[in-house]
Amino acid sequence: MKVYSVKDLLVEDLLLQEVSVKGWVRTFRSNRFIALNDGSTIHNIQCVVDFEKTPEEVLKRISTGAALHIEGTLVESSGKGQKVEIQVTRLEVLGDSHPDEYPIQPKKHSLEFLRENAHLRTRTNTFGAVMRVRSTLSFAVHRYFQNNGFNYVNTPIITGSDAEGAGEMFRVSALDAKNPPLNEDGSVNYKEDFFGKETNLTVSGQLEAETYAMSLGKVYTFGPTFRAENSNTSRHLAEFWMIEPEVAFMDLDGNMDLAEDFIKYVIRYVLEHCKDDLEFLEKRLLDEEKTKPQNERSSMTLTEKLHFVLDNNFKRVSYTEAIDILKNSKPNKKKKFQYIIEEWGADLQSEHERFLVEKHFKCPVILFDYPAKIKAFYMRLNDDGKTVRAMDILFPGIGEIVGGSQREERYDVLLEKVKTMGIDEKELWWYLDLRKYGTAVHSGFGLGFERLVLFATGMTNIRDVIPFPRTPQSAEF
Amino acid sequence: MKVYSVKDLLVEDLLLQEVSVKGWVRTFRSNRFIALNDGSTIHNIQCVVDFEKTPEEVLKRISTGAALHIEGTLVESSGKGQKVEIQVTRLEVLGDSHPDEYPIQPKKHSLEFLRENAHLRTRTNTFGAVMRVRSTLSFAVHRYFQNNGFNYVNTPIITGSDAEGAGEMFRVSALDAKNPPLNEDGSVNYKEDFFGKETNLTVSGQLEAETYAMSLGKVYTFGPTFRAENSNTSRHLAEFWMIEPEVAFMDLDGNMDLAEDFIKYVIRYVLEHCKDDLEFLEKRLLDEEKTKPQNERSSMTLTEKLHFVLDNNFKRVSYTEAIDILKNSKPNKKKKFQYIIEEWGADLQSEHERFLVEKHFKCPVILFDYPAKIKAFYMRLNDDGKTVRAMDILFPGIGEIVGGSQREERYDVLLEKVKTMGIDEKELWWYLDLRKYGTAVHSGFGLGFERLVLFATGMTNIRDVIPFPRTPQSAEF
Numbered sequence: 001m002k003v004y005s006v007k008d009l010l011v012e013d014l015l016l017q018e019v020s021v022k023g024w025v026r027t028f029r030s031n032r033f034i035a036l037n038d039g040s041t042i043h044n045i046q047c048v049v050d051f052e053k054t055p056e057e058v059l060k061r062i063s064t065g066a067a068l069h070i071e072g073t074l075v076e077s078s079g080k081g082q083k084v085e086i087q088v089t090r091l092e093v094l095g096d097s098h099p100d101e102y103p104i105q106p107k108k109h110s111l112e113f114l115r116e117n118a119h120l121r122t123r124t125n126t127f128g129a130v131m132r133v134r135s136t137l138s139f140a141v142h143r144y145f146q147n148n149g150f151n152y153v154n155t156p157i158i159t160g161s162d163a164e165g166a167g168e169m170f171r172v173s174a175l176d177a178k179n180p181p182l183n184e185d186g187s188v189n190y191k192e193d194f195f196g197k198e199t200n201l202t203v204s205g206q207l208e209a210e211t212y213a214m215s216l217g218k219v220y221t222f223g224p225t226f227r228a229e230n231s232n233t234s235r236h237l238a239e240f241w242m243i244e245p246e247v248a249f250m251d252l253d254g255n256m257d258l259a260e261d262f263i264k265y266v267i268r269y270v271l272e273h274c275k276d277d278l279e280f281l282e283k284r285l286l287d288e289e290k291t292k293p294q295n296e297r298s299s300m301t302l303t304e305k306l307h308f309v310l311d312n313n314f315k316r317v318s319y320t321e322a323i324d325i326l327k328n329s330k331p332n333k334k335k336k337f338q339y340i341i342e343e344w345g346a347d348l349q350s351e352h353e354r355f356l357v358e359k360h361f362k363c364p365v366i367l368f369d370y371p372a373k374i375k376a377f378y379m380r381l382n383d384d385g386k387t388v389r390a391m392d393i394l395f396p397g398i399g400e401i402v403g404g405s406q407r408e409e410r411y412d413v414l415l416e417k418v419k420t421m422g423i424d425e426k427e428l429w430w431y432l433d434l435r436k437y438g439t440a441v442h443s444g445f446g447l448g449f450e451r452l453v454l455f456a457t458g459m460t461n462i463r464d465v466i467p468f469p470r471t472p473q474s475a476e477f
Numbered sequence: 478m479k480v481y482s483v484k485d486l487l488v489e490d491l492l493l494q495e496v497s498v499k500g501w502v503r504t505f506r507s508n509r510f511i512a513l514n515d516g517s518t519i520h521n522i523q524c525v526v527d528f529e530k531t532p533e534e535v536l537k538r539i540s541t542g543a544a545l546h547i548e549g550t551l552v553e554s555s556g557k558g559q560k561v562e563i564q565v566t567r568l569e570v571l572g573d574s575h576p577d578e579y580p581i582q583p584k585k586h587s588l589e590f591l592r593e594n595a596h597l598r599t600r601t602n603t604f605g606a607v608m609r610v611r612s613t614l615s616f617a618v619h620r621y622f623q624n625n626g627f628n629y630v631n632t633p634i635i636t637g638s639d640a641e642g643a644g645e646m647f648r649v650s651a652l653d654a655k656n657p658p659l660n661e662d663g664s665v666n667y668k669e670d671f672f673g674k675e676t677n678l679t680v681s682g683q684l685e686a687e688t689y690a691m692s693l694g695k696v697y698t699f700g701p702t703f704r705a706e707n708s709n710t711s712r713h714l715a716e717f718w719m720i721e722p723e724v725a726f727m728d729l730d731g732n733m734d735l736a737e738d739f740i741k742y743v744i745r746y747v748l749e750h751c752k753d754d755l756e757f758l759e760k761r762l763l764d765e766e767k768t769k770p771q772n773e774r775s776s777m778t779l780t781e782k783l784h785f786v787l788d789n790n791f792k793r794v795s796y797t798e799a800i801d802i803l804k805n806s807k808p809n810k811k812k813k814f815q816y817i818i819e820e821w822g823a824d825l826q827s828e829h830e831r832f833l834v835e836k837h838f839k840c841p842v843i844l845f846d847y848p849a850k851i852k853a854f855y856m857r858l859n860d861d862g863k864t865v866r867a868m869d870i871l872f873p874g875i876g877e878i879v880g881g882s883q884r885e886e887r888y889d890v891l892l893e894k895v896k897t898m899g900i901d902e903k904e905l906w907w908y909l910d911l912r913k914y915g916t917a918v919h920s921g922f923g924l925g926f927e928r929l930v931l932f933a934t935g936m937t938n939i940r941d942v943i944p945f946p947r948t949p950q951s952a953e954f
Binding site: 003005022025038039065066069094095097101102103104118119120122123128131132134135136138142146149152153154155157158159161168170171173174175177180186188196197199208211215216217218226228238239241249430431433434435436439441466467468470472473476 | 480484515516542543579580595597613626628629630632634635638647654655664671694700703705707725907910912915944949
């Protein structure tokens with residue numbers, strides 16, 4: 001007998017057929033109704049047991065978490081909540097789940113408790129939905145780029161280059177941890193390490209992706225990146241996945257077009273392909289919001305937030321305009337901002353970004369032409385000599401979701417900047433080479449994948465949208 | 478004027494239209510014919526310059542590697558090798574490339590030289606083709622699994638668990654390298670490290686993927702994995718990408734079906750989507766083979782090798798049968814094998830695997846039911862008590878391409894095995910939990926992505942199929 005997935009049982013036309021299904025018990029009530037789930041969908045299939053014909057010792061073993069193999073007839077359901085159900089003719093317990101020991105009981109668990117049980121948490125509706133949405137989003141990312149002529153490039157995870165300067169790095173080593181070999185001056189002798197030099201985990205694949213853009217034209221990365229920053233917040237992970245497209249011959253305007261088109265594509269894709277999961281997550285978010293004080297509640301539902309991005313043109317505003325708006329804004333004048341905007345050159349905080357998006361423009365915002373001083377060395381200097389062709393995309397609720405720029409393509413200007421910033425130019429010989437041999441305007445951006453999953457699922461802690469979060473003091477599993 | 482990609486210029490119907498294109502000079506001959514490439518395809522577009530109307534100083538700057546913006550009329554070409562060409566009306570040099578300094582000259586470079594210039598090597602036909610095939614293959618991987626109801630799961634890269642035992646690991650640390658904090662007994666005090674414990678780079682996502690299979694049903698990983706083994710060979714990398722599907726309720730037979738179907742799908746996908754690149758790589762391989770002595774040449778062209786996989790059923794053979802065949806084989810009796818097969822229990826070497834595939838069965842082979850002693854702790858023990866439900870898939874030329882197994886689903890048997898192997902069971906509490914709560918038959922396999930790219934491109938050194946290879950003494954870029 002063919003084994004069907006629960007998803008297929010619920011959508012295919014199989015009425016009155018003999019079917020077989022394998023899954024895990026979510027609930028068992030009245031010694032009769034099994035809600036069975038196999039992960040293929042958020043919905044369960046109801047399996048109705050004839051308890052009079054089923055031995056007592058079998059009925060006892062049907063408890064939450066147990067794995068079952070069920071055969072029976074698919075019939076219309078007279079009960080509420082489902083169209084079809086299985087009249088069980090054969091039931092086999094594949095794996096028991098002791099009711100007193102199983103951590104995932106059929107009740108509401110705290111997100112913190114579920115984090116401690118990350119190996120079991122996808123057995124709940126919430127995490128099943130989140131991780132299916134995450135998977136679908138990741139496929140949408142690949143589809144978008146591949147359908148638009150981009151090549152996927154796997155930039156290195158272990159890097160000998162520490163020039164990017166995006167943050168604190170983790171050291172990768174195979175040396176004896178306690179007694180590393182030392183040089184005569186007492187420093188660690190990395191020449192004896194596995195790679196013959198000091199190596200770290202990458203903070204960004206951008207510089208390497210640029211080398212591929214300057215030959216293959218359009219490329220993107222999608223891989224893990226790392227920050228050894230001691231930030232114990234709901235927005236930071238030590239290990240997270242980043243998407244970084246890079247395109248030759250594209251300027252900052254093209255970069256904005258690409259980012260907006262890309263984000264709308266992936267949001268549209270999950271709206272179309274994850275209806276059931278998003279419906280559940282929307283309800284979940286509404287319930288969660290109800291526990292908050294009125295003034296902290298979101299003014300939009302999950303679907304409204306997704307459509308806010310999909311249905312609006314992203315407003316393009318220069319940093320200089322934004323500073324003017326913020327300086328003259330009510331919360332600035334009334335000192336409601338935690339960080340008061342006093343003058344041009346200030347770094348914007350999440351509160352300012354959210355004000356621009358949620359209160360002032362009421363649409364997603366792309367800020368561009370930032371002060372050179374607060375941005376990275378590789379961004380293209382404007383003719384004014386003080387701003388660079390950088391852009392940040394700001395979203396409701398989360399603030400910055402994308403950071404990008406047109407890259408400095410002029411050898412002399414880049415070299416000067418590298419020297420000014422105190423970066424060892426020898427480390428960057430290959431990056432400088434791109435400006436020596438056939439240089440051209442090129443641009444790209446970075447998008448932290450978990451921020452996108454957070455936005456798309458309405459979850460509020462970034463640890464809940466990656467399978468096994470790595471944070472300070474925590475690398476369990 | 479619309480800027481076209483070279484690929485579009487060559488396939489779209491744009492004859493006699495005014496077109497614009499940006500790319501890099503591959504060659505410039507007779508002061509007239511520019512071969513321009515932008516990475517969108519292996520083919521160049523020929524751009525014909527009217528040298529009498531073009532200033533001498535501009536002509537001088539048209540050298541290999543220079544970035545150009547060209548406008549002109551697309552016309553039929555009377556020359557050999559291309560159907561269309563651009564009659565140039567406007568030419569702008571975007572970025573020069575000094576002819577005496579540019580490393581990628583229009584001549585044959587050694588693969589070793591190109592590895593040292595990995596930031597520029599995709600500017601050659603060979604590496605452009607290899608990396609486009611790699612990108613297409615990776616998309617085929619995602620398409621296959623997503624179209625078949627699998628969820629993509631990002632298992633952790635930094636792991637606190639060292640129980641998998643697949644090989645030597647790299648340590649990840651943020652402690653002071655020279656003077657790490659010590660415990661009273663003199664050992665390094667990892668409690669003070671970033672994660673509060675000793676952490677390493679993952680060697681496999683399998684164990685974590687199993688936790689997701691036992692809730693979401695069908696999952697796959699596709700991410701970087703690491704081995705700190707000092708293997709300086711053409712088959713080993715310290716950092717490589719691995720694909721690991723894992724499926725609940727699937728036994729070893731299902732696992733074999735899945736692996737065969739998956740491999741055939743991705744091979745078929747590149748054959749359909751990378752025709753031009755594969756055609757080039759096939760010719761390249763033929764040329765390379767000509768430089769080898771007759772007896773070392775492959776009996777198949779690249780396309781023949783791909784069809785060898787596509788058009789044959791994979792022959793399923795037990796390890797025990799394979800040992801019998803090998804023991805009685807000519808090369809074994811005549812002591813032509815480097816490692817003579819003497820008895821049951823021997824670990825097979827590449828030479829044996831290739832004999833079975835290339836000489837004996839003449840088709841891809843799946844070996845199964847290996848001796849427990851030479852396989853990992855998590856593989857399901859057969860009733861004979863001495864073999865496990867493991868499988869290896871063997872390919873022509875490269876030997877093992879896939880290793881997989883049905884996993885031990887019985888708590889007691891697994892725990893016993895963990896103890897016997899001297900693994901700390903406390904490290905594996907979460908993995909053992911899967912066998913305590915709703916356990917079921919489940920299976921999966923691992924496929925080293927670079928091995929697949931090697932096979933599909935006909936390249937012979939694994940360092941040439943990953944953008945920036947990490948090997949002992951080498952982590953450049």
